[in-house]
Every structure is written in structure tokens, then in C-alpha cells.
Amino acid sequence: MPEFDTIVIGAGMSGATAARLLADAGQRVLVLEARNRIGGRMHTDREAGFSVDLGASWIHGIDDSRLWELAQALDLPTIEFTVGSFQAGGRPIADFDGTGSRMSAAESAQWVADVEMADRALEEAISRSTPGDTYLDVTERALDGLERREDALDPERIDEIREFFRHRVEEQCGAWIGDLDAHGLDEDTIDGDEVVFPRGYDELPHRIAAGLDVRLEHVVRRIARVADGVRVETDRGVFAAAQTIVTVPLGVLKAGAIAFEPPLPAEVADPIARLGMGVFNKLFLQFPERFWEDGAYAIRALGEPGEHWHSWYDVSAISGRPTLLTFAAGPFGRHVQTLTDDAAAADAVAALRRLYGEAVPDPIARWITRWGEDPFSHGSYSHVATGSSHHDHDALAGPADGVLHFAGEATWGEEPATVGGAYASGARAAERVLGRPVDLAAFAEGIRRSEA
Ligand SMILES: Cc1cc2nc3c(=O)[nH]c(=O)nc-3n(C[C@H](O)[C@H](O)[C@H](O)COP(=O)(O)OP(=O)(O)OC[C@H]3O[C@@H](n4cnc5c(N)ncnc54)[C@H](O)[C@@H]3O)c2cc1C
Known part of the structure; x- marks a missing residue:
């Protein structure tokens, strides 16, 4: 009989959750x-004495969110920060136009109205799309329609909206707009406020995993199905169990970093090949003093000044120090990974100086991520690449053979990439392994009881 009932591969949010649920049910787990830490793409740097979330930061929409219920049950402090999604407006955003000049409230309101109109045309174009159409195809059809209207927007404004749509895809999916399927953002809905975690988001997987048998720095290389279950080969030994749950990122599966014996069946291998893994990197800049206006959740540059670095989020409330967070995603995100930290920060500061001039001091600290170069994620999160569909996410969950x-x-089609x-x-x-539903309220209560 194998030594373990279940081997869970990966100690990120999904792996920690599955493992804890199974251990709570009495399994040997x-x-x-692979890494020397728990949390995976939830990774908080606390070295400076405050939290800097290098991976995930937000719960995107707390209404009807089981994750929000868990965070509340575990008494995790949160700060409401409803601008994590890429919106034209909705919250106070300091907009700058294509000349780098601050837009008036009326100009910002007009911009939001223009994007909403374009979004309606885009929705229509998506509904009429055919298989194989990219998000770029439907965007161009929608903008083309707007250009030919009697009350057409001027070409400069159309270009700004085009740029906005491109940036939205890059931020939500980490992909170039021409690589995303026309339906790639269909599931991208946010219900309710968004929140961030001042103590750091990775507290969540750490608390879930507490007390589990987690072997760090064990890189899984091969998984073989054998007569009585599975043999999992790592760089530090072989382990046997009745079954395994593989939670490594899609990027790791796409890279073929784990060999499966026998090879994965088409029902799982095909979605792995079809779905895309995007790159989304973060750059935090901390300044000696604040130079942007009070009350603005975000700063956004439209047109040419915002071609690359275009959106900055004021995350000062988390550290108590003047700090802006900006993103580099898609092809630009891959490019930024090739720069030194000095060069990337200097480039972002130069973009800010186009908006605020010499009022922008040199930053006193910075944090920059390179998720696309990380061998244990090979990217940031998954997306529906052209030719794939949201069903591919759920198909990827298997189980291939129980x-x-x-x-x-x-593997979660309703809310991937989160x-x-x-x-x-x-x-x-865990439900599939146990063959019965799990109770997530009891799960949270069990974590609390074990900490008492
Ligand atoms: C920069 C960034 C910002 C994000 N922002 C948000 C956000 O604000 N809100 C949100 O909801 N989501 C966000 N996400 C997405 C979110 O972080 C992920 O969807 C989520 O954390 C994934 O959890 P997971 O368990 O699926 O994978 P992971 O957390 O990646 O866990 C998988 C684990 O498998 C391990 N592993 C890999 N290869 C091997 C191997 N060969 N052997 C053993 N172990 C291996 C990895 O080290 C990792 O610990 C963001 C992601 C990134 C990168």
C-alpha cells in the first residue's frame, strides 16, 4: 500500500486548499x-517592514465570493481598493491626454462615455464573431463601425480607445490583443467592491497550509501511473500515493517540465496546448514625497505618453509611504523582463515625468517582478488564446482517470487567472478525491480552531 493517500503537487492557493481539505478528512497527504516557500503566485515581500505583494493583490469583487468569506472568517484585514480591474472610469482617476496634459473633469467624463460607447459596439462585434476570430479582429470591427458613423469620433480619440482596449487585454490576460480569442474576456465580470490585504495576501495560503506535511524545494520531474496509484519523482527522491493532484501553473505544464507516464490523454493535453499563459509584471515605486493629487486612486495616460507605462495605482495606504504601482504586461511585460531593475525603473519614472514634469523625485525604493522568467510559473496567469474556449479551463481539471x-x-473556467x-x-x-462535497465554512472554522 502506498505511504500516502494523496500527493498534492504545488503549495499555492489551490494546492494548499486541496491538501488541507483532504487532511481534515483524515487522509495521509x-x-x-519546488520553491523554498509556500504561496506560489501569492508572494509577499516584507523585508522593508511593510507588505509588498509581488503576485496577487486583489480580491476582484467580494459579492458572492467564497474567497471573501474565507478572508473574513480568518479575520484578515483588508482595504477597499476598487480599481484593480481595468476600467475607463468608475473611481477617481487622474487622466492625462495625448499631449501629456491633465484632463478636466468634463474631459474625463467624455472619455468614459466614449469608451462605454465603444464597449457596446465591441460587445456587438463579439456576439457576431466566428470561431478563430481574435480580440483584435472584433476590436477593429467595432472601431471601424464607430469611424463610419455620422457622429464619428475624431481619429485621435479612436486611436486612444484602441490603445485602451489593447492595454485592457494585456492587464487582464497578460497577452497581446491579437493572441486572445474574441471571447477571451467574456468571464471577466466583477461583482462588488475590490479589496487588498495590508498584511500581505500570502498570509492566506500560509495559514491554510500550517500543519500540513509540505516538503519545500522538491521539484517534481515525472509522474507515473502504476498499478496501485502514482509514483511521483522529484529531484530529491520518489514518493508513492493512491492518487495525485497536480496544481502547477499552466505555464509549467506547457513547458513540459513534468513528464507524464503514460502521456496525458487528449482531453487534458489538448486544453494545455490550446490555452495561453500570459505575462503580467509589477513595478512598485516608492517616493520620498507625494507629487500626485490627493483623492486619485489611479493615474492614467492616454495616447502616446501612455503607450507603454500607462496606469499607476496609488497603493500608499498599504505601506503608509508614497508608493505607486504600475504594470508591464503582454509583449511589453516580456520586454521589461530583459531590462535591469535600474533601466526599468528609469523608464517608468521618465513616463511619469512626461505627466508631472520635474515634480517627480527619484524613487527611494522599487520592486520589480519577472514572472515570465520564473521556472515554477513560466508566466503569470492563463487566458483563452485564439482557438481555445472557457470550456478548456474546466476540461483541464480532468480527472484523467480518477x-x-x-x-x-x-482549471477553473468561471473565474480563471484569479x-x-x-x-x-x-x-x-478535494471533492473529486473524496467523492463527496466539502463544507468550506467548516474548513475555515477548522483553520481557526487549529490556530487557537
Ligand atoms: C503579478 C501577478 C498579479 C496577480 N494579481 C492577482 C490579483 O490581484 N487577484 C487575483 O485574484 N489573482 C491575481 N493573480 C493570479 C493569482 O496569483 C493566481 O491565479 C493564483 O495565485 C494561482 O494559484 P495556483 O494555486 O493555481 O498556482 P500557484 O500559486 O502558481 O501554485 C502552484 C505551485 O506549484 C509549484 N510548482 C511549479 N512547478 C513545480 C514542480 N515541478 N514541482 C513542484 N512544485 C511546482 C509552484 O512553485 C507553486 O507554488 C496575479 C498573478 C500574478 C503573477
């Missing part, structure tokens, strides 16, 4: 984690 299960953000999706997928994998 082993978690194998012994080999998959979980992780990429911590909420990872959490739900971990719970689903």
Missing part, C-alpha cells in the same frame, strides 16, 4: 513544492 487530478487557476479560481479549483479537486 503529502505536499511537494488517479490523476488537476487544480489551479487555469486567487478565487485557484481556491475553488482546490476545493473541487
